[in-house]
Amino acid sequence: MTRPRRFIACSTFFLCVFWCAPSIQAEQTPGLTGGEVLRLKYLEIKPKLERNEFGVPLYCESIEGEDFLRGDLYGIIEHPFAVVEGVLLGPRNWCDIASLHFNIKGCTCRNSVNGAVLTLYTGRKFYQPLEDTFKLNYEYQSLAHQSEYLLVFLKADEGPLNTKDYLIELEAVPLEGVKTLIHFTYAYTYGALASMAMKAYFRTLAREKVGFSVIHVDGEGKAVYVGGTRGAIERNAVRYYLALQAYMDTIKFPEGVRLQRRLSQWYDLTDRYRRQLFEMPKEEYLKNKKKEHESLLLLQGEENQEDHDQQ
Numbered sequence: 116m117t118r119p120r121r122f123i124a125c126s127t128f129f130l131c132v133f134w135c136a137p138s139i140q141a142e143q144t145p146g147l148t149g150g151e152v153l154r155l156k157y158l159e160i161k162p163k164l165e166r167n168e169f170g171v172p173l174y175c176e177s178i179e180g181e182d183f184l185r186g187d188l189y190g191i192i193e194h195p196f197a198v199v200e201g202v203l204l205g206p207r208n209w210c211d212i213a214s215l216h217f218n219i220k221g222c223t224c225r226n227s228v229n230g231a232v233l234t235l236y237t238g239r240k241f242y243q244p245l246e247d248t249f250k251l252n253y254e255y256q257s258l259a260h261q262s263e264y265l266l267v268f269l270k271a272d273e274g275p276l277n278t279k280d281y282l283i284e285l286e287a288v289p290l291e292g293v294k295t296l297i298h299f300t301y302a303y304t305y306g307a308l309a310s311m312a313m314k315a316y317f318r319t320l321a322r323e324k325v326g327f328s329v330i331h332v333d334g335e336g337k338a339v340y341v342g343g344t345r346g347a348i349e350r351n352a353v354r355y356y357l358a359l360q361a362y363m364d365t366i367k368f369p370e371g372v373r374l375q376r377r378l379s380q381w382y383d384l385t386d387r388y389r390r391q392l393f394e395m396p397k398e399e400y401l402k403n404k405k406k407e408h409e410s411l412l413l414l415q416g417e418e419n420q421e422d423h424d425q426q
Contacts, residue, residue, distance in 0.1 A: 150264030150288050157288075157296055160189055168329070168338055169388065175327040175352060177345035185302040186348030190356045192297055194363045196289030199297075200265045202363065203285060206231035206255045209269075214407075215358040215381040216351075217400060220248050221411035231255040233269065236411075240394050242403040245410050249275050253283065264288055276312055278305045297359065299352050325391060326350055340391075350391050357384040378404050 147155075157164075164172040172191040178184070192199055202208050210222035210233060220243055221236040233255055238248040253269035264287070271281040286298040326346030329338045341349065361381040368376050382400050385392040394400075 148264065149266055149286065150261065153264070153286050153288050153296065153298055156189070156298070157290075164189065164191065169327070171387075173327070173353065173356065175349040177326065177328060177341065177348050179343075179345050182306065183302060183304045184344055184348055185300065186345070186352050187301075188297075188299045188349070188352035188356055190297050190299075190360075191290065192295045192360055192363060193293070194295060195293045196263070196265075196287065196295045198366075199287055199295045199359075199363065202366075203265060203267055203287070204257060206233060208362070209233060209255070211377075212358045212362045213355070214404075214411075215361060215378060216354055217394060217403070220407050221245055221414065223411075223415065227254075229254060229256075237275075241399075242406050245407075245414055251275075251281070253281070274303065276305070278303050280304045297356065299356060301348060301352060324350070327353060327388075327391060346391075353388070354385060354392060357381060360384060374408065375401075 160174050163174045167174070174189045175187065177186040207224045210224050213219050213233075213235060214222050217240045218237055219235055220238045223234045225232050225234075231254075233253045235251045235253065236245050236248040237251055251271055251274055253271045255269050256267065258266045258268060266284070266286050268285070269281075269283040273279050274281055281303045282301075284298075284300045288296050290296050324346055325340035325342050326349030328341040328345070328349060330341050331339050333339055340346065358381055361377050361384060364380055365373055365377040378401055379397075382397050386397070395403075
């Protein structure tokens with residue numbers, strides 16, 4: 116197991132984990148609730164959500180420090196807040212959403228004394244057996260569950276290459292027109308080993324990859340997008356935003372066809388941004404996901420049998 120895990124971590128560790136870190140905006144604005152802070156941010160970025168080069172309501176920000184990375188995404192889901200809230204308050208639903216990402220090979224959810232724990236099996240973009248992946252355990256918590264504001268987060272103490280302090284957050288408030296504003300934040304800290312791996316990755320395999328933030332406009336009037344680790348964070352934030360959208364759009368389908376519809380919808384949504392998000396043909400993606408789902412069902416069967424034997 117040591118060799119596959121090292122290989123996975125060194126080449127795809129930025130692509131393996133997902134989502135967001137708790138926002139510090141409320142702490143920086145005394146007297147305001149989290150929902151009020153998010154609505155103020157919405158007013159600030161509304162012109163960028165309504166008019167941007169992508170033609171859809173999304174906006175990305177990212178920060179890279181000496182030993183940390185943070186990415187924020189704001190987007191609009193065209194579903195009622197109450198429905199979105201109901202989905203996101205179900206920890207097992209997060210597994211279904213996260214598993215649409217090609218780097219997430221499976222996800223299981225179990226109860227613990229402190230709440231739900233999600234285990235994400237992360238790997239490379241092609242098919243891998245679950246035993247060859249890296250397991251990342253996230254504790255799930257709901258911090259705010261109000262009539263017009265939702266805040267949930269997940270945290271993981273350790274990740275690949277001695278990365279740590281993974282924090283994942285999702286905020287949501289209702290908008291007019293039966294829509295929901297979503298805010299993802301994702302952050303983690305890292306040391307020298309991860310720093311060297313990141314530099315090597317972005318000098319080679321990912322040297323041409325870009326994110327969604329425009330850092331400047333060139334002499335021909337074309338947008339120049341952020342690259343490197345910030346670009347990687349933004350790409351994954353958008354992938355998971357689109358995963359939530361695909362999940363919400365396919366709830367209406369019967370359970371027997373829902374997964375296939377959801378996978379197809381996610382791929383088609385990401386394919387709109389081929390420069391940033393394209394990784395493989397749709398046929399390959401669907402084939403890989405089918406095998407991964409079959410492997411996950413076997414794992415869940417084994418875990419259920421172990422739980423039964425211990426009772």
